[in-house]
Amino acid sequence: MLAKTGLLIVSNPKQIGTILESVQKLVKNTLYIQLLSAISEPFGNFYSRTVNPWPEFSKTIYNIYAQAATHCYNLDVKVLISGIKYNIPKIQTQQPIDLVIFDKTYSQSDIDNFIKSKVHITNEYDVLTLDSGSVNITDEHNSNDDIVCKHAVLGGTFDRLHLAHKLLLSEAVLRSSEKLTVGVTDETMLESKLLPELIEDMDVRINNVKLEYHFTPISDPFGPAIVDPTMELIVVSKETIRGGEKINEQPKISSSTRRIRLLGTVLRPITPNDSIPKTPYVIGLTGGIASGKSGVAKWLSELDVEIINCDLIGHGIYKLGKPCHKALVDHFGSSVVADDGEIDRKVLGTIVFSDPEQLKKLNSLVWPAIIEEVQEIIRNTDKKVVVVEAAILLNASWHKSCHEVWTTLVPRKEAIKRLLTRNGLTEEEALKRINAQQPNSFYVKNANVVFCPLWEPEYTKDQVTKAWNLLQQRLP
Numbered sequence: 001m002l003a004k005t006g007l008l009i010v011s012n013p014k015q016i017g018t019i020l021e022s023v024q025k026l027v028k029n030t031l032y033i034q035l036l037s038a039i040s041e042p043f044g045n046f047y048s049r050t051v052n053p054w055p056e057f058s059k060t061i062y063n064i065y066a067q068a069a070t071h072c073y074n075l076d077v078k079v080l081i082s083g084i085k086y087n088i089p090k091i092q093t094q095q096p097i098d099l100v101i102f103d104k105t106y107s108q109s110d111i112d113n114f115i116k117s118k119v120h121i122t123n124e125y126d127v128l129t130l131d132s133g134s135v136n137i138t139d140e141h142n143s144n145d146d147i148v149c150k151h152a153v154l155g156g157t158f159d160r161l162h163l164a165h166k167l168l169l170s171e172a173v174l175r176s177s178e179k180l181t182v183g184v185t186d187e188t189m190l191e192s193k194l195l196p197e198l199i200e201d202m203d204v205r206i207n208n209v210k211l212e213y214h215f216t217p218i219s220d221p222f223g224p225a226i227v228d229p230t231m232e233l234i235v236v237s238k239e240t241i242r243g244g245e246k247i248n249e250q251p252k253i254s255s256s257t258r259r260i261r262l263l264g265t266v267l268r269p270i271t272p273n274d275s276i277p278k279t280p281y282v283i284g285l286t287g288g289i290a291s292g293k294s295g296v297a298k299w300l301s302e303l304d305v306e307i308i309n310c311d312l313i314g315h316g317i318y319k320l321g322k323p324c325h326k327a328l329v330d331h332f333g334s335s336v337v338a339d340d341g342e343i344d345r346k347v348l349g350t351i352v353f354s355d356p357e358q359l360k361k362l363n364s365l366v367w368p369a370i371i372e373e374v375q376e377i378i379r380n381t382d383k384k385v386v387v388v389e390a391a392i393l394l395n396a397s398w399h400k401s402c403h404e405v406w407t408t409l410v411p412r413k414e415a416i417k418r419l420l421t422r423n424g425l426t427e428e429e430a431l432k433r434i435n436a437q438q439p440n441s442f443y444v445k446n447a448n449v450v451f452c453p454l455w456e457p458e459y460t461k462d463q464v465t466k467a468w469n470l471l472q473q474r475l476p
């Protein structure tokens with residue numbers, strides 16, 4: 001059985017790749033790594049030594065994280081650095097350890113003594129020895145720069161904490177003797193990011209990087225670094241050096257790439273909806289104005305799905321002669337009637353998007369008739385999956401009649417651009433329509449699956465295909 005949390009005691013960092021390859025088959029969630037050479041006193045037959053200054057460990061830690069990126073992609077690997085900096089009596093971890101792994105064979109009594117006196121462990125655990133072969137104790141002295149200062153500072157978004165973040169944080173901890181300030185970007189600085197709506201809340205991100213650091217929200221690119229004279233060293237990743245090679249842009253680990261990978265997956269757990277029949281399986285597809293709902297619906301229509309376009313139903317229910325036609329003319333007057341007797345949607349739109357009360361009135365007049373038609377189609381379909389495409393699904397509370405909600409989003413700027421070109425609106429009209437709807441964050445908070453049809457249509461198709469394939473696994 002896989003252990004949830006492992007502690008790997010490393011005597012030979014040079015062989016870490018081989019060891020990690022084996023360890024990732026033994027541990028499921030978190031792997032703490034303690035460098036034996038970082039424990040400050042020798043113990044029994046365990047090789048150990050006193051080392052300083054701390055930056056000598058930088059290269060070793062870098063190598064471990066680089067190997068972890070290759071061998072333990074799904075494992076949360078954390079190299080313990082408190083033992084490097086402080087003369088701690090025992091190895092402490094946040095999560096209880098189920099499995100202690102050694103990269104070298106020791107006698108049973110040495111192992112027992114080591115764990116008893118060096119590891120803080122209260123629960124039941126297993127022990128395993130993986131021999132990494134030749135045991136050369138190697139010190140990584142490759143770094144010439146061994147700057148250590150009293151107070152260092154670094155900053156970042158730290159979304160979905162990954163190995164490069166951990167590396168950066170470890171480096172900063174090793175280089176600050178008294179205080180380290182970690183700036184974590186707040187909302188002001190997220191707008192320019194790709195898919196900012198999918199970035200974890202600031203509290204979550206702060207919690208993820210929390211050790212013994214000093215935290216401060218940063219609302220501009222400088223943060224406290226330009227006002228706090230006690231800060232002697234700023235630690236940057238390549239990503240934060242403008243024009244430099246960006247460490248986090250490597251496709252494997254960058255946060256934006258990770259957010260892109262989330263598109264089409266289940267971001268918010270699906271709560272079973274017992275108030276509607278189990279079949280057909282109803283998905284509400286929503287999203288802000290000009291956010292690409294119809295593009296997603298188009299790709300879905302190539303699959304075995306019943307698509308219900310509520311915009312179109314909405315246009316149909318107030319055709320000349322239908323009850324809603326009379327209701328609209330009674331309320332809005334004859335100015336909304338075109339020469340051919342039909343409702344002039346451009347005129348009606350101008351009225352309702354300039355006045356929230358009038359929009360509410362229109363909704364109350366037309367939504368009951370639209371939902372009736374939608375329910376009729378759902379009752380009669382022979383498809384297993386129905387997608388109800390409705391711009392205002394959430395405000396109308398129609399999600400309560402769905403099993404899942406899927407949403408589309410594009411940046412606000414892009415939506416404005418699309419309204420100018422697609423709908424021929426002026427910028428003022430476009431803004432009125434956008435402001436008549438909820439912001440992207442509202443859709444994301446209420447949706448199970450998110451799409452971003454911002455790039456090539458083929459890429460939207462990839463997101464839809466991913467969502468569709470994952471859906472097959474959870475269909476009743």
Ligand SMILES: CC(=O)SCCNC(=O)CCNC(=O)[C@H](O)C(C)(C)COP(=O)(O)OP(=O)(O)OC[C@H]1O[C@@H](n2cnc3c(N)ncnc32)[C@H](O)[C@@H]1OP(=O)(O)O
Pocket residue numbers: 288289290291292293310311314315345346348349352359362363366367370389390391392393396398433436437
């Ligand atoms: C609950 C639902 O979502 S039902 C589907 C939405 N339809 C309705 O709510 C019915 C009321 N709306 C209407 O009658 C028409 O949309 C009008 C008259 C307001 C405007 O008509 P048109 O200018 O032809 O615009 P059209 O119907 O194509 O809608 C354009 C945008 O307005 C937005 N919109 C439509 N209805 C509403 C509304 N009730 N509240 C806020 N925004 C709305 C949509 O986001 C749509 O954008 P999208 O196509 O990118 O999704």
